[in-house]
Amino acid sequence: MSSTTMTKNKKKKKTPQSHASNSYLRINTAHPSPDYASAVSYLTSQAHSIGLTTRTLLLTPAAPLLLVTWPGTRPSLPSLLLNSHLDSVPAEPSKWSHPPFSAARSPDGRIYARGAQDDKSIAMQYLEAIRTLKNTIPNPTRTVHISYVPDEEIGGADGWGRFVESEVFDEMRVGFMLDEGQASVGEEFRVFYADRCPWWLIVRAVGVPGHGSRMYRGSALENLMRSVEVVGGFREAQFDLVKAGLAPPSEVVSVNPVYFKAGVESGEGFVMNMQPSEAEAGFDVRLPPTVDPDLLKRRIAEEWAPAHWNLTYTISEKGPIRDFKGRPLMTATNDSNPWWSVFSNAIVAAGGKLAKPEILASTTDARFLRQRGIPTLGFSPMTNTPILLHDHNEFLKDTVYLRGIEIYEHIISALSSSF
Numbered sequence: 260m261s262s263t264t265m266t267k268n269k270k271k272k273k274t275p276q277s278h279a280s281n282s283y284l285r286i287n288t289a290h291p292s293p294d295y296a297s298a299v300s301y302l303t304s305q306a307h308s309i310g311l312t313t314r315t316l317l318l319t320p321a322a323p324l325l326l327v328t329w330p331g332t333r334p335s336l337p338s339l340l341l342n343s344h345l346d347s348v349p350a351e352p353s354k355w356s357h358p359p360f361s362a363a364r365s366p367d368g369r370i371y372a373r374g375a376q377d378d379k380s381i382a383m384q385y386l387e388a389i390r391t392l393k394n395t396i397p398n399p400t401r402t403v404h405i406s407y408v409p410d411e412e413i414g415g416a417d418g419w420g421r422f423v424e425s426e427v428f429d430e431m432r433v434g435f436m437l438d439e440g441q442a443s444v445g446e447e448f449r450v451f452y453a454d455r456c457p458w459w460l461i462v463r464a465v466g467v468p469g470h471g472s473r474m475y476r477g478s479a480l481e482n483l484m485r486s487v488e489v490v491g492g493f494r495e496a497q498f499d500l501v502k503a504g505l506a507p508p509s510e511v512v513s514v515n516p517v518y519f520k521a522g523v524e525s526g527e528g529f530v531m532n533m534q535p536s537e538a539e540a541g542f543d544v545r546l547p548p549t550v551d552p553d554l555l556k557r558r559i560a561e562e563w564a565p566a567h568w569n570l571t572y573t574i575s576e577k578g579p580i581r582d583f584k585g586r587p588l589m590t591a592t593n594d595s596n597p598w599w600s601v602f603s604n605a606i607v608a609a610g611g612k613l614a615k616p617e618i619l620a621s622t623t624d625a626r627f628l629r630q631r632g633i634p635t636l637g638f639s640p641m642t643n644t645p646i647l648l649h650d651h652n653e654f655l656k657d658t659v660y661l662r663g664i665e666i667y668e669h670i671i672s673a674l675s676s677s678f
């Protein structure tokens with residue numbers, strides 16, 4: 260744990276190109292070696308320029324976590340936490356129209372960068388919104404924290420997984436957290452009250468090796484292909500529900516193959532006339548909170564990877580799927596949750612429209628808070644924007660980014676007051 264610094268509040272005017280965010284987008288935060296040091300140092304300097312307190316936590320040496328604080332006048336009230344992860348998924352630069360860490364701007368204002376949507380925009384918008392609010396309110400009623408957290412994209416074990424267990428987190432007494440959401444292709448802002456839970460499934464096959472010309476039963480690849488066919492059938496059935504309009508995409512179990520690995524290699528590439536004795540496939544599986552995980556586990560064992568086909572499997576469960584009381588991880592979006600009412604009213608006060616609350620198709624660190632019963636919503640203020648997270652040519656328009664700052668001004672102002 261290192262320095263705590265407070266500087267004086269300087270009144271600065273926001274200019275549209277204070278796309279300070281561009282400097283942040285240019286830091287290469289992609290796995291497998293995200294430049295956390297530069298990201299933390301940049302965000303720290305931005306926070307100090309507004310007069311906010313910062314702390315860098317080294318819960319593991321390679322993965323710093325930055326905590327920014329705007330102290331409230333009534334610190335006894337539960338605090339508001341705004342969360343953003345520091346890391347990004349890798350990009351394939353040769354497939355992009357602009358280098359992924361250039362933050363290149365097109366004539367119509369699209370800023371291209373890996374992380375432009377996921378989720379470096381909110382990282383900067385939180386700060387810019389507070390920069391503006393500080394001009395009129397030196398301190399909020401309730402304490403506002405921003406957490407910049409490592410390793411979200413790889414499961415969060417060394418990020419939120421450790422943070423949530425720390426004394427610092429307990430001392431923050433978080434009452435409500437806002438985390439990232441996803442872009443909206445229409446006019447309405449999207450908000451997410453739950454995530455799907457990721458299981459990373461690897462199916463391994465062994466089998467009879469032999470000459471590439473021979474037809475026989477039980478080769479490793481034949482065994483693996485049987486598994487792929489069964490998984491594919493399940494996938495089609497889930498997809499059919501979505502296509503028929505019977506379920507939103509985030510309310511079915513998705514299962515997508517993400518790699519296949521097989522073949523005997525020589526220095527020249529794959530040996531084409533040998534059938535290998537081993538093969539494996541990787542699947543990204545996502546479970547909505549409404550699904551019974553034990554039933555899916557049974558299906559995997561009995562149908563997707565049965566031992567009698569010489570198949571074995573591992574499931575890497577990325578985080579919790581139920582809270583400490585055994586309930587699905589969901590945040591209430593009705594009057595029973597006062598944070599919800601204040602949040603949704605703030606969007607309206609900002610002139611925005613909110614879509615019906617959804618389950619997020621992907622996964623965020625929100626699950627670590629929901630597991631502890633802390634209400635958490637996923638929200639990234641990006642309307643009229645194609646959904647490009649983890650895709651090539653990820654971008655965000657400058658006008659959308661700037662509008663997002665105004666939205667956060669309303670939200671932070673409302674949620675940090677007492678109610």
Ligand SMILES: [Zn+2]
Nearest residue numbers: 344377378439
């Ligand atoms: Zn993200």
Ligand SMILES: [Zn+2]
Nearest residue numbers: 348377412648
């Ligand atoms: Zn992501």
